[in-house]
Amino acid sequence: MPLPRITSPEVSVDGRLDEPVWSQAAILNGFFQYLPTDDRPAQDSTTVAVFYSETAIYFGIRAYQDSALVRATLADRDRIAADDYVEILLDTFNDRRQAYLFGVNPVGVQADGTLRDAAQRSANFTTTVTAGAYAIDLSPDFVYESRGRLVADGYEVEIRIPFKTLRYQATSPQDWGINVIRHVQYSGHEHTWTRVLQTNASFLAQAGTLTGLTELRRGLVLDLNPEVTSTVTGTPTEAGWDYGGGSPQVGGNVRWGITSNLTLNGTANPDFSQVEADVAQLVYDPRQALFFPEKRPFFLDGIEYFETPTQLIYTRRLVDPIGAAKLTGKVAGTNVAFLSGADAKAQSLGGLDHPFYNLLRVRRDLGGQNTLGVAYTDRIEGDNFNRVAAVDGRLVFSEKYALTAQGGGSATRSDGEMRWGPMWVAQLTRAGRSFGFTVSTQGFHPDFIAGSGFVSRTGITYVGISPRYTKVGAPGATVESWTGNILLDGRWDWDRFFDGTIPNDPRIHFNFGVNLRGGWRLGSSFLLESFMYPAELYTDYAIER
Numbered sequence: 001m002p003l004p005r006i007t008s009p010e011v012s013v014d015g016r017l018d019e020p021v022w023s024q025a026a027i028l029n030g031f032f033q034y035l036p037t038d039d040r041p042a043q044d045s046t047t048v049a050v051f052y053s054e055t056a057i058y059f060g061i062r063a064y065q066d067s068a069l070v071r072a073t074l075a076d077r078d079r080i081a082a083d084d085y086v087e088i089l090l091d092t093f094n095d096r097r098q099a100y101l102f103g104v105n106p107v108g109v110q111a112d113g114t115l116r117d118a119a120q121r122s123a124n125f126t127t128t129v130t131a132g133a134y135a136i137d138l139s140p141d142f143v144y145e146s147r148g149r150l151v152a153d154g155y156e157v158e159i160r161i162p163f164k165t166l167r168y169q170a171t172s173p174q175d176w177g178i179n180v181i182r183h184v185q186y187s188g189h190e191h192t193w194t195r196v197l198q199t200n201a202s203f204l205a206q207a208g209t210l211t212g213l214t215e216l217r218r219g220l221v222l223d224l225n226p227e228v229t230s231t232v233t234g235t236p237t238e239a240g241w242d243y244g245g246g247s248p249q250v251g252g253n254v255r256w257g258i259t260s261n262l263t264l265n266g267t268a269n270p271d272f273s274q275v276e277a278d279v280a281q282l283v284y285d286p287r288q289a290l291f292f293p294e295k296r297p298f299f300l301d302g303i304e305y306f307e308t309p310t311q312l313i314y315t316r317r318l319v320d321p322i323g324a325a326k327l328t329g330k331v332a333g334t335n336v337a338f339l340s341g342a343d344a345k346a347q348s349l350g351g352l353d354h355p356f357y358n359l360l361r362v363r364r365d366l367g368g369q370n371t372l373g374v375a376y377t378d379r380i381e382g383d384n385f386n387r388v389a390a391v392d393g394r395l396v397f398s399e400k401y402a403l404t405a406q407g408g409g410s411a412t413r414s415d416g417e418m419r420w421g422p423m424w425v426a427q428l429t430r431a432g433r434s435f436g437f438t439v440s441t442q443g444f445h446p447d448f449i450a451g452s453g454f455v456s457r458t459g460i461t462y463v464g465i466s467p468r469y470t471k472v473g474a475p476g477a478t479v480e481s482w483t484g485n486i487l488l489d490g491r492w493d494w495d496r497f498f499d500g501t502i503p504n505d506p507r508i509h510f511n512f513g514v515n516l517r518g519g520w521r522l523g524s525s526f527l528l529e530s531f532m533y534p535a536e537l538y539t540d541y542a543i544e545r
Helices: 020-023 494-498
Strands: 026-027 034-035 046-052 054-063 085-091 096-106 110-117 134-137 145-151 154-162 174-184 189-192 206-213 222-229 232-237 240-246 247-258 262-268 322-333 336-344 356-365 371-382 384-397 401-414 417-430 435-444 458-470 481-492 503-514 522-529
Touching: 034 096, 046 174, 054 085, 085 110, 085 154, 096 145, 096 154, 174 494, 458 494, 481 494
Parallel strands: none
Antiparallel strands: 026 046, 034 189, 046 054, 054 154, 085 096, 085 174, 096 110, 110 134, 145 154, 174 189, 174 206, 222 247, 232 240, 247 262, 262 322, 322 336, 336 356, 356 371, 371 384, 384 401, 401 417, 417 435, 435 458, 458 481, 481 503, 503 522
Protein backbone atom coordinates (compact mmCIF):
# COMPACT_ATOMS: atom_id res chain seq x y z
CA MET A 1 0.00 0.00 0.00
CA PRO A 2 1.44 3.43 -0.95
CA LEU A 3 1.88 5.60 2.14
CA PRO A 4 1.24 9.37 1.90
CA ARG A 5 4.00 11.71 3.08
CA ILE A 6 2.79 14.90 4.76
CA THR A 7 5.35 17.56 5.65
CA SER A 8 5.11 19.08 9.16
CA PRO A 9 1.59 17.81 9.91
CA GLU A 10 -0.46 19.67 12.50
CA VAL A 11 -1.37 16.79 14.79
CA SER A 12 -1.87 16.79 18.55
CA VAL A 13 -1.59 13.26 19.93
CA ASP A 14 -4.64 13.45 22.19
CA GLY A 15 -6.70 10.43 21.14
CA ARG A 16 -9.04 12.55 19.01
CA LEU A 17 -8.86 11.96 15.27
CA ASP A 18 -10.38 15.34 14.45
CA GLU A 19 -7.47 17.08 12.65
CA PRO A 20 -7.99 17.65 8.90
CA VAL A 21 -4.71 15.86 8.12
CA TRP A 22 -6.29 12.48 8.92
CA SER A 23 -8.47 12.78 5.82
CA GLN A 24 -5.28 12.46 3.71
CA ALA A 25 -4.08 9.27 5.40
CA ALA A 26 -4.06 5.80 3.90
CA ILE A 27 -6.77 3.56 5.36
CA LEU A 28 -6.28 -0.04 6.51
CA ASN A 29 -9.58 -1.86 6.99
CA GLY A 30 -11.28 -5.14 6.18
CA PHE A 31 -9.75 -7.03 9.11
CA PHE A 32 -9.78 -10.83 9.35
CA GLN A 33 -10.14 -13.15 12.32
CA TYR A 34 -6.96 -15.05 13.19
CA LEU A 35 -7.75 -16.71 16.54
CA PRO A 36 -9.41 -18.90 17.65
CA THR A 37 -10.43 -19.56 14.02
CA ASP A 38 -8.84 -18.01 10.95
CA ASP A 39 -9.88 -17.04 7.43
CA ARG A 40 -13.11 -15.32 8.45
CA PRO A 41 -14.13 -11.64 8.35
CA ALA A 42 -13.64 -9.97 11.73
CA GLN A 43 -16.78 -9.74 13.83
CA ASP A 44 -15.96 -6.16 14.92
CA SER A 45 -14.90 -3.46 12.48
CA THR A 46 -11.52 -1.71 12.71
CA THR A 47 -10.07 1.11 10.61
CA VAL A 48 -6.49 2.32 10.81
CA ALA A 49 -5.42 5.63 9.25
CA VAL A 50 -1.68 5.97 8.64
CA PHE A 51 0.69 8.54 7.14
CA TYR A 52 4.25 9.71 7.74
CA SER A 53 6.14 12.96 7.92
CA GLU A 54 9.86 13.60 7.56
CA THR A 55 10.44 12.64 11.23
CA ALA A 56 7.70 10.21 12.34
CA ILE A 57 4.94 7.80 11.35
CA TYR A 58 1.38 8.36 12.61
CA PHE A 59 -1.49 5.93 13.27
CA GLY A 60 -5.12 6.74 14.03
CA ILE A 61 -7.20 3.71 15.04
CA ARG A 62 -10.95 3.42 15.38
CA ALA A 63 -12.03 0.15 17.03
CA TYR A 64 -15.78 -0.34 16.76
CA GLN A 65 -17.76 -2.39 19.28
CA ASP A 66 -20.37 -1.95 22.00
CA SER A 67 -18.76 0.60 24.34
CA ALA A 68 -20.20 -1.22 27.37
CA LEU A 69 -18.06 -4.24 26.48
CA VAL A 70 -14.75 -2.39 26.14
CA ARG A 71 -12.20 -3.36 28.79
CA ALA A 72 -9.70 -0.63 29.64
CA THR A 73 -7.61 0.00 32.76
CA LEU A 74 -4.83 2.38 33.79
CA ALA A 75 -2.43 -0.54 33.88
CA ASP A 76 1.35 -0.49 34.20
CA ARG A 77 3.39 -0.45 31.03
CA ASP A 78 3.50 -3.85 29.28
CA ARG A 79 0.61 -5.08 31.48
CA ILE A 80 -2.39 -4.61 29.19
CA ALA A 81 -3.04 -8.25 28.19
CA ALA A 82 -6.33 -8.32 30.15
CA ASP A 83 -7.62 -5.22 28.30
CA ASP A 84 -8.82 -4.60 24.79
CA TYR A 85 -5.83 -3.35 22.82
CA VAL A 86 -4.25 -2.98 19.41
CA GLU A 87 -0.70 -3.76 18.30
CA ILE A 88 1.15 -2.10 15.42
CA LEU A 89 3.79 -4.35 13.83
CA LEU A 90 6.50 -2.58 11.80
CA ASP A 91 9.02 -4.68 9.89
CA THR A 92 11.31 -1.77 8.98
CA PHE A 93 13.82 -3.95 7.12
CA ASN A 94 11.01 -5.74 5.26
CA ASP A 95 12.74 -9.09 5.83
CA ARG A 96 9.72 -10.88 7.38
CA ARG A 97 11.79 -12.16 10.27
CA GLN A 98 11.24 -9.70 13.11
CA ALA A 99 9.06 -6.66 13.72
CA TYR A 100 8.80 -3.81 16.17
CA LEU A 101 5.64 -4.06 18.27
CA PHE A 102 3.81 -1.00 19.57
CA GLY A 103 0.73 -1.83 21.64
CA VAL A 104 -1.85 0.56 23.12
CA ASN A 105 -5.02 -0.04 25.13
CA PRO A 106 -8.16 2.14 24.87
CA VAL A 107 -6.82 4.74 27.34
CA GLY A 108 -3.35 4.98 25.81
CA VAL A 109 -1.33 2.68 28.11
CA GLN A 110 1.60 1.24 26.19
CA ALA A 111 3.10 -2.23 25.70
CA ASP A 112 6.09 -2.48 23.37
CA GLY A 113 8.78 -4.89 22.29
CA THR A 114 9.58 -7.13 19.34
CA LEU A 115 7.71 -9.96 17.60
CA ARG A 116 9.20 -12.90 15.72
CA ASP A 117 7.93 -16.13 14.20
CA ALA A 118 7.59 -19.10 16.55
CA ALA A 119 5.79 -22.42 16.79
CA GLN A 120 2.04 -22.25 17.38
CA ARG A 121 1.37 -23.12 21.01
CA SER A 122 -1.39 -25.57 21.86
CA ALA A 123 -3.66 -25.71 24.89
CA ASN A 124 -2.11 -27.36 27.95
CA PHE A 125 -2.66 -27.63 31.69
CA THR A 126 -1.59 -23.99 32.24
CA THR A 127 -3.68 -22.38 29.49
CA THR A 128 -6.84 -23.32 27.62
CA VAL A 129 -6.16 -21.24 24.53
CA THR A 130 -4.14 -21.99 21.42
CA ALA A 131 -1.81 -19.05 20.80
CA GLY A 132 -0.63 -17.65 17.49
CA ALA A 133 2.49 -18.63 15.56
CA TYR A 134 4.64 -15.87 17.01
CA ALA A 135 6.59 -14.96 20.14
CA ILE A 136 6.65 -11.51 21.74
CA ASP A 137 9.50 -10.08 23.78
CA LEU A 138 8.34 -7.12 25.89
CA SER A 139 11.79 -6.42 27.34
CA PRO A 140 12.71 -3.53 24.99
CA ASP A 141 11.19 -0.14 25.76
CA PHE A 142 10.80 2.36 22.91
CA VAL A 143 9.96 6.05 22.92
CA TYR A 144 6.63 6.90 21.24
CA GLU A 145 3.48 8.89 21.97
CA SER A 146 0.01 7.42 22.39
CA ARG A 147 -3.37 8.56 23.65
CA GLY A 148 -6.73 6.83 23.64
CA ARG A 149 -10.31 7.47 24.64
CA LEU A 150 -13.60 5.62 24.87
CA VAL A 151 -16.36 6.70 22.48
CA ALA A 152 -19.98 5.73 22.01
CA ASP A 153 -19.19 3.02 19.45
CA GLY A 154 -15.89 1.64 20.82
CA TYR A 155 -12.62 3.47 21.28
CA GLU A 156 -10.08 5.58 19.40
CA VAL A 157 -6.29 5.53 19.68
CA GLU A 158 -3.72 7.96 18.27
CA ILE A 159 -0.03 7.00 17.97
CA ARG A 160 3.10 8.86 16.86
CA ILE A 161 6.31 6.84 16.43
CA PRO A 162 9.41 8.99 15.79
CA PHE A 163 12.00 7.63 13.38
CA LYS A 164 14.63 8.19 16.09
CA THR A 165 13.06 5.23 17.89
CA LEU A 166 13.39 2.88 14.91
CA ARG A 167 16.20 1.24 13.02
CA TYR A 168 15.55 0.95 9.31
CA GLN A 169 17.15 0.58 5.87
CA ALA A 170 19.63 3.15 4.59
CA THR A 171 17.93 3.37 1.18
CA SER A 172 15.36 5.69 -0.37
CA PRO A 173 12.68 4.87 -1.30
CA GLN A 174 12.09 1.84 0.92
CA ASP A 175 9.26 -0.54 1.82
CA TRP A 176 8.22 -1.65 5.29
CA GLY A 177 6.27 -4.71 6.35
CA ILE A 178 3.18 -3.92 8.43
CA ASN A 179 0.34 -5.62 10.22
CA VAL A 180 -2.12 -4.57 12.89
CA ILE A 181 -3.42 -6.98 15.55
CA ARG A 182 -6.57 -6.21 17.53
CA HIS A 183 -7.39 -8.14 20.71
CA VAL A 184 -11.09 -8.20 21.63
CA GLN A 185 -11.68 -9.39 25.18
CA TYR A 186 -15.47 -9.81 25.22
CA SER A 187 -15.32 -12.33 22.34
CA GLY A 188 -11.80 -13.72 22.91
CA HIS A 189 -10.98 -13.04 19.24
CA GLU A 190 -7.75 -11.85 17.70
CA HIS A 191 -8.02 -9.91 14.44
CA THR A 192 -5.34 -9.01 11.89
CA TRP A 193 -5.39 -6.49 9.08
CA THR A 194 -4.06 -8.95 6.49
CA ARG A 195 -5.44 -12.43 5.98
CA VAL A 196 -3.16 -14.55 8.19
CA LEU A 197 -3.68 -18.31 7.98
CA GLN A 198 -2.83 -20.84 10.67
CA THR A 199 -1.73 -23.22 7.92
CA ASN A 200 1.38 -21.09 7.30
CA ALA A 201 4.40 -21.60 9.56
CA SER A 202 5.38 -17.91 9.29
CA PHE A 203 3.15 -15.22 10.79
CA LEU A 204 5.31 -12.34 9.54
CA ALA A 205 5.44 -13.64 5.97
CA GLN A 206 1.71 -12.90 5.70
CA ALA A 207 1.99 -9.22 6.65
CA GLY A 208 1.22 -6.35 4.31
CA THR A 209 3.62 -3.75 2.89
CA LEU A 210 3.89 0.03 3.10
CA THR A 211 5.60 1.19 -0.07
CA GLY A 212 7.51 4.24 -1.21
CA LEU A 213 8.83 5.72 2.06
CA THR A 214 11.32 8.47 1.17
CA GLU A 215 13.50 11.10 2.81
CA LEU A 216 13.19 9.81 6.36
CA ARG A 217 15.08 11.95 8.85
CA ARG A 218 16.16 10.76 12.27
CA GLY A 219 18.26 13.81 13.04
CA LEU A 220 21.09 13.42 15.52
CA VAL A 221 20.48 10.38 17.72
CA LEU A 222 22.69 11.05 20.74
CA ASP A 223 21.60 10.33 24.31
CA LEU A 224 23.80 11.29 27.27
CA ASN A 225 22.88 10.24 30.80
CA PRO A 226 25.51 11.38 33.33
CA GLU A 227 25.23 10.00 36.86
CA VAL A 228 26.73 10.93 40.22
CA THR A 229 26.01 8.68 43.20
CA SER A 230 27.22 8.57 46.75
CA THR A 231 26.72 6.10 49.58
CA VAL A 232 27.25 6.67 53.31
CA THR A 233 27.21 3.77 55.75
CA GLY A 234 27.04 3.93 59.54
CA THR A 235 28.13 1.45 62.18
CA PRO A 236 27.17 1.73 65.87
CA THR A 237 30.13 1.96 68.30
CA GLU A 238 30.46 2.59 72.05
CA ALA A 239 31.12 6.27 71.37
CA GLY A 240 28.24 6.63 68.90
CA TRP A 241 27.98 6.03 65.19
CA ASP A 242 30.98 5.62 62.93
CA TYR A 243 30.22 6.83 59.41
CA GLY A 244 32.13 5.89 56.30
CA GLY A 245 31.95 6.36 52.55
CA GLY A 246 30.44 9.43 50.99
CA SER A 247 32.89 9.73 48.10
CA PRO A 248 31.01 10.44 44.87
CA GLN A 249 31.06 7.89 42.05
CA VAL A 250 30.76 9.37 38.58
CA GLY A 251 29.35 7.36 35.68
CA GLY A 252 26.83 7.41 32.88
CA ASN A 253 25.50 6.04 29.61
CA VAL A 254 25.83 7.22 26.03
CA ARG A 255 23.87 6.10 22.96
CA TRP A 256 24.80 7.18 19.43
CA GLY A 257 22.84 6.30 16.32
CA ILE A 258 25.73 6.06 13.86
CA THR A 259 23.38 5.43 10.94
CA SER A 260 19.72 4.51 10.58
CA ASN A 261 20.65 0.86 11.09
CA LEU A 262 23.69 0.90 13.42
CA THR A 263 23.82 2.05 17.06
CA LEU A 264 26.78 2.34 19.42
CA ASN A 265 26.24 2.29 23.20
CA GLY A 266 28.68 2.85 26.03
CA THR A 267 28.47 2.83 29.82
CA ALA A 268 30.80 3.47 32.75
CA ASN A 269 29.99 2.84 36.40
CA PRO A 270 26.25 2.75 35.65
CA ASP A 271 23.74 3.16 38.47
CA PHE A 272 20.93 0.58 38.31
CA SER A 273 19.26 1.51 41.61
CA GLN A 274 16.13 2.80 39.82
CA VAL A 275 15.65 -0.34 37.73
CA GLU A 276 12.46 -2.30 38.36
CA ALA A 277 12.95 -5.09 40.89
CA ASP A 278 12.69 -8.73 39.84
CA VAL A 279 9.43 -10.56 40.44
CA ALA A 280 9.75 -13.30 43.05
CA GLN A 281 9.69 -16.85 41.72
CA LEU A 282 9.08 -20.22 43.31
CA VAL A 283 11.64 -23.01 42.99
CA TYR A 284 9.71 -26.18 42.21
CA ASP A 285 12.66 -28.13 40.82
CA PRO A 286 16.01 -27.50 42.57
CA ARG A 287 17.84 -29.03 39.61
CA GLN A 288 16.90 -26.09 37.39
CA ALA A 289 18.12 -22.51 37.67
CA LEU A 290 15.63 -19.64 37.71
CA PHE A 291 15.62 -17.18 34.83
CA PHE A 292 15.22 -13.43 35.42
CA PRO A 293 14.76 -11.15 32.39
CA GLU A 294 17.03 -8.21 31.63
CA LYS A 295 15.64 -4.84 32.76
CA ARG A 296 18.65 -2.49 32.75
CA PRO A 297 18.37 0.25 30.09
CA PHE A 298 21.90 -0.03 28.70
CA PHE A 299 21.50 -3.75 28.02
CA LEU A 300 17.90 -3.53 26.78
CA ASP A 301 18.74 -1.29 23.82
CA GLY A 302 19.20 -3.62 20.84
CA ILE A 303 18.86 -6.76 22.98
CA GLU A 304 16.86 -8.44 20.20
CA TYR A 305 20.02 -8.63 18.07
CA PHE A 306 21.65 -10.97 20.62
CA GLU A 307 18.84 -13.50 20.47
CA THR A 308 19.73 -17.16 19.78
CA PRO A 309 17.65 -20.41 19.83
CA THR A 310 19.32 -21.20 23.16
CA GLN A 311 20.11 -18.32 25.49
CA LEU A 312 23.88 -18.55 25.02
CA ILE A 313 24.06 -14.76 25.50
CA TYR A 314 22.61 -13.56 28.80
CA THR A 315 23.62 -9.99 29.59
CA ARG A 316 22.74 -10.31 33.28
CA ARG A 317 25.98 -12.22 33.70
CA LEU A 318 27.53 -8.74 33.71
CA VAL A 319 26.31 -7.97 37.21
CA ASP A 320 28.10 -4.75 38.21
CA PRO A 321 29.94 -3.45 35.13
CA ILE A 322 32.64 -0.85 35.55
CA GLY A 323 32.52 -0.25 31.80
CA ALA A 324 31.04 -1.72 28.63
CA ALA A 325 30.53 -0.91 24.94
CA LYS A 326 28.03 -2.34 22.48
CA LEU A 327 27.44 -2.18 18.71
CA THR A 328 24.14 -3.45 17.25
CA GLY A 329 22.37 -3.19 13.92
CA LYS A 330 21.74 -4.69 10.51
CA VAL A 331 23.99 -4.28 7.49
CA ALA A 332 23.39 -5.80 4.04
CA GLY A 333 20.98 -8.47 5.28
CA THR A 334 23.14 -9.41 8.28
CA ASN A 335 22.29 -8.78 11.94
CA VAL A 336 25.39 -7.83 13.92
CA ALA A 337 25.67 -7.49 17.70
CA PHE A 338 28.84 -7.19 19.76
CA LEU A 339 29.25 -6.35 23.45
CA SER A 340 32.46 -6.07 25.44
CA GLY A 341 32.59 -5.21 29.12
CA ALA A 342 34.42 -5.55 32.43
CA ASP A 343 32.68 -6.50 35.66
CA ALA A 344 33.61 -5.48 39.19
CA LYS A 345 36.17 -7.57 41.07
CA ALA A 346 33.53 -8.54 43.60
CA GLN A 347 31.85 -10.59 40.85
CA SER A 348 34.89 -12.83 40.37
CA LEU A 349 35.36 -16.11 42.18
CA GLY A 350 38.40 -14.94 44.12
CA GLY A 351 37.53 -11.26 44.31
CA LEU A 352 40.95 -10.33 42.83
CA ASP A 353 40.35 -10.03 39.08
CA HIS A 354 37.91 -8.17 36.88
CA PRO A 355 35.85 -10.63 34.79
CA PHE A 356 35.96 -9.56 31.12
CA TYR A 357 33.16 -10.44 28.70
CA ASN A 358 33.06 -10.46 24.90
CA LEU A 359 29.73 -11.40 23.30
CA LEU A 360 29.25 -11.72 19.53
CA ARG A 361 26.12 -12.59 17.57
CA VAL A 362 25.89 -12.59 13.76
CA ARG A 363 22.86 -13.78 11.78
CA ARG A 364 22.56 -13.77 7.98
CA ASP A 365 19.25 -13.65 6.13
CA LEU A 366 18.88 -16.27 3.43
CA GLY A 367 16.00 -16.75 0.99
CA GLY A 368 12.45 -16.60 2.35
CA GLN A 369 12.35 -16.69 6.16
CA ASN A 370 15.52 -18.79 6.35
CA THR A 371 18.53 -17.68 8.40
CA LEU A 372 22.02 -18.84 9.33
CA GLY A 373 23.84 -17.52 12.38
CA VAL A 374 26.80 -17.88 14.73
CA ALA A 375 27.24 -16.98 18.39
CA TYR A 376 30.49 -16.63 20.31
CA THR A 377 31.05 -15.69 23.95
CA ASP A 378 34.22 -15.26 25.95
CA ARG A 379 34.54 -14.76 29.72
CA ILE A 380 38.04 -14.23 31.09
CA GLU A 381 38.92 -14.05 34.76
CA GLY A 382 42.66 -14.00 35.43
CA ASP A 383 44.09 -17.25 34.05
CA ASN A 384 40.66 -18.85 33.83
CA PHE A 385 38.25 -18.57 30.93
CA ASN A 386 35.01 -19.88 29.46
CA ARG A 387 34.40 -19.80 25.70
CA VAL A 388 31.30 -20.89 23.85
CA ALA A 389 30.78 -21.12 20.08
CA ALA A 390 27.66 -22.28 18.25
CA VAL A 391 26.07 -22.32 14.79
CA ASP A 392 22.31 -22.07 14.29
CA GLY A 393 19.77 -21.85 11.49
CA ARG A 394 16.08 -21.65 10.69
CA LEU A 395 14.53 -23.28 7.61
CA VAL A 396 10.91 -22.76 6.53
CA PHE A 397 9.71 -25.08 3.76
CA SER A 398 6.42 -26.06 2.09
CA GLU A 399 4.90 -23.09 4.02
CA LYS A 400 3.74 -25.48 6.77
CA TYR A 401 7.07 -26.63 8.20
CA ALA A 402 9.76 -24.80 10.18
CA LEU A 403 13.01 -26.30 11.43
CA THR A 404 15.19 -24.47 13.97
CA ALA A 405 18.49 -25.96 15.11
CA GLN A 406 21.62 -24.98 16.99
CA GLY A 407 24.79 -26.87 17.81
CA GLY A 408 28.02 -25.91 19.51
CA GLY A 409 30.29 -26.44 22.47
CA SER A 410 32.17 -24.83 25.31
CA ALA A 411 35.79 -24.78 26.45
CA THR A 412 36.46 -23.93 30.09
CA ARG A 413 39.73 -23.58 31.97
CA SER A 414 39.56 -23.42 35.74
CA ASP A 415 42.58 -23.75 38.03
CA GLY A 416 44.61 -25.13 35.14
CA GLU A 417 42.10 -27.85 34.28
CA MET A 418 40.40 -27.90 30.85
CA ARG A 419 36.83 -29.06 30.31
CA TRP A 420 35.03 -29.46 26.98
CA GLY A 421 31.33 -30.00 26.41
CA PRO A 422 29.00 -30.12 23.37
CA MET A 423 25.34 -29.03 23.12
CA TRP A 424 22.49 -29.15 20.63
CA VAL A 425 18.93 -27.90 20.29
CA ALA A 426 16.48 -28.66 17.46
CA GLN A 427 12.76 -28.18 16.86
CA LEU A 428 10.55 -29.14 13.92
CA THR A 429 7.01 -27.77 13.73
CA ARG A 430 4.11 -28.29 11.36
CA ALA A 431 1.49 -25.55 11.20
CA GLY A 432 -2.11 -26.38 10.36
CA ARG A 433 -5.65 -25.33 10.99
CA SER A 434 -6.70 -28.85 11.96
CA PHE A 435 -3.52 -30.86 12.48
CA GLY A 436 -0.09 -29.77 13.62
CA PHE A 437 2.80 -31.06 15.66
CA THR A 438 6.05 -30.09 17.34
CA VAL A 439 9.07 -32.37 17.71
CA SER A 440 11.95 -31.09 19.81
CA THR A 441 15.21 -32.30 21.28
CA GLN A 442 18.08 -30.79 23.22
CA GLY A 443 21.20 -32.02 24.93
CA PHE A 444 23.82 -30.43 27.17
CA HIS A 445 26.96 -32.32 28.17
CA PRO A 446 27.77 -32.27 31.92
CA ASP A 447 30.92 -30.27 31.08
CA PHE A 448 29.08 -27.73 28.92
CA ILE A 449 29.24 -24.36 30.68
CA ALA A 450 27.65 -21.18 29.34
CA GLY A 451 29.55 -18.67 31.45
CA SER A 452 28.04 -15.75 29.49
CA GLY A 453 24.65 -17.35 28.86
CA PHE A 454 21.76 -19.03 30.62
CA VAL A 455 21.08 -22.77 30.52
CA SER A 456 18.69 -23.88 33.24
CA ARG A 457 20.22 -27.34 33.55
CA THR A 458 23.14 -29.23 32.01
CA GLY A 459 24.05 -32.89 31.94
CA ILE A 460 20.68 -33.85 30.44
CA THR A 461 19.13 -34.86 27.12
CA TYR A 462 15.52 -34.22 26.19
CA VAL A 463 13.26 -35.55 23.42
CA GLY A 464 9.57 -34.69 23.03
CA ILE A 465 6.71 -34.79 20.55
CA SER A 466 3.36 -33.01 20.76
CA PRO A 467 0.72 -33.62 18.05
CA ARG A 468 -2.36 -31.39 17.99
CA TYR A 469 -5.81 -31.66 16.45
CA THR A 470 -8.29 -28.76 16.24
CA LYS A 471 -11.92 -28.81 15.16
CA VAL A 472 -13.50 -25.51 14.13
CA GLY A 473 -17.20 -24.79 14.62
CA ALA A 474 -19.50 -23.05 12.16
CA PRO A 475 -19.74 -19.23 12.30
CA GLY A 476 -21.97 -18.23 15.22
CA ALA A 477 -21.83 -21.68 16.85
CA THR A 478 -21.66 -21.99 20.64
CA VAL A 479 -18.42 -23.98 20.37
CA GLU A 480 -16.09 -21.92 18.20
CA SER A 481 -13.28 -24.46 18.33
CA TRP A 482 -11.87 -27.28 20.39
CA THR A 483 -8.33 -28.57 20.52
CA GLY A 484 -6.83 -31.78 21.82
CA ASN A 485 -3.13 -32.45 22.06
CA ILE A 486 -0.78 -34.99 23.58
CA LEU A 487 2.66 -34.28 24.99
CA LEU A 488 4.97 -37.28 25.11
CA ASP A 489 8.50 -36.58 26.24
CA GLY A 490 11.39 -37.77 28.35
CA ARG A 491 14.47 -36.37 30.04
CA TRP A 492 17.61 -38.44 30.45
CA ASP A 493 20.89 -38.02 32.23
CA TRP A 494 23.48 -37.51 29.48
CA ASP A 495 25.14 -40.92 29.87
CA ARG A 496 21.87 -42.82 30.25
CA PHE A 497 20.58 -41.43 26.95
CA PHE A 498 23.58 -42.70 25.01
CA ASP A 499 23.42 -46.03 26.85
CA GLY A 500 19.92 -46.52 25.43
CA THR A 501 18.11 -46.74 28.77
CA ILE A 502 14.63 -45.47 29.60
CA PRO A 503 14.24 -41.78 30.55
CA ASN A 504 14.88 -40.59 34.07
CA ASP A 505 11.74 -38.45 33.90
CA PRO A 506 9.13 -39.74 31.39
CA ARG A 507 5.89 -37.77 30.94
CA ILE A 508 2.67 -38.02 29.01
CA HIS A 509 0.06 -35.23 29.07
CA PHE A 510 -3.43 -35.33 27.59
CA ASN A 511 -4.76 -31.77 27.12
CA PHE A 512 -8.13 -30.54 25.93
CA GLY A 513 -9.33 -26.97 25.40
CA VAL A 514 -12.61 -25.45 24.20
CA ASN A 515 -13.28 -21.90 22.99
CA LEU A 516 -16.91 -20.93 23.51
CA ARG A 517 -18.81 -18.04 22.00
CA GLY A 518 -18.53 -14.90 24.13
CA GLY A 519 -14.87 -15.34 25.07
CA TRP A 520 -15.36 -18.25 27.49
CA ARG A 521 -12.72 -20.96 27.60
CA LEU A 522 -12.69 -24.38 29.21
CA GLY A 523 -9.75 -26.72 29.59
CA SER A 524 -8.71 -29.95 31.23
CA SER A 525 -5.57 -32.03 31.45
CA PHE A 526 -4.63 -35.52 32.56
CA LEU A 527 -0.96 -35.83 33.48
CA LEU A 528 1.14 -38.94 33.98
CA GLU A 529 4.67 -38.20 35.17
CA SER A 530 7.48 -40.14 36.78
CA PHE A 531 10.68 -38.75 38.30
CA MET A 532 13.79 -40.74 39.10
CA TYR A 533 15.19 -40.15 42.59
CA PRO A 534 17.96 -37.51 42.21
CA ALA A 535 20.45 -38.99 44.69
CA GLU A 536 23.00 -36.22 44.09
CA LEU A 537 20.67 -33.67 45.71
CA TYR A 538 20.40 -35.59 48.96
CA THR A 539 23.91 -36.99 49.44
CA ASP A 540 24.45 -35.27 52.79
CA TYR A 541 20.88 -35.66 54.08
CA ALA A 542 19.84 -38.12 56.80
CA ILE A 543 16.57 -39.08 58.48
CA GLU A 544 16.53 -38.90 62.28
CA ARG A 545 14.46 -41.34 64.23
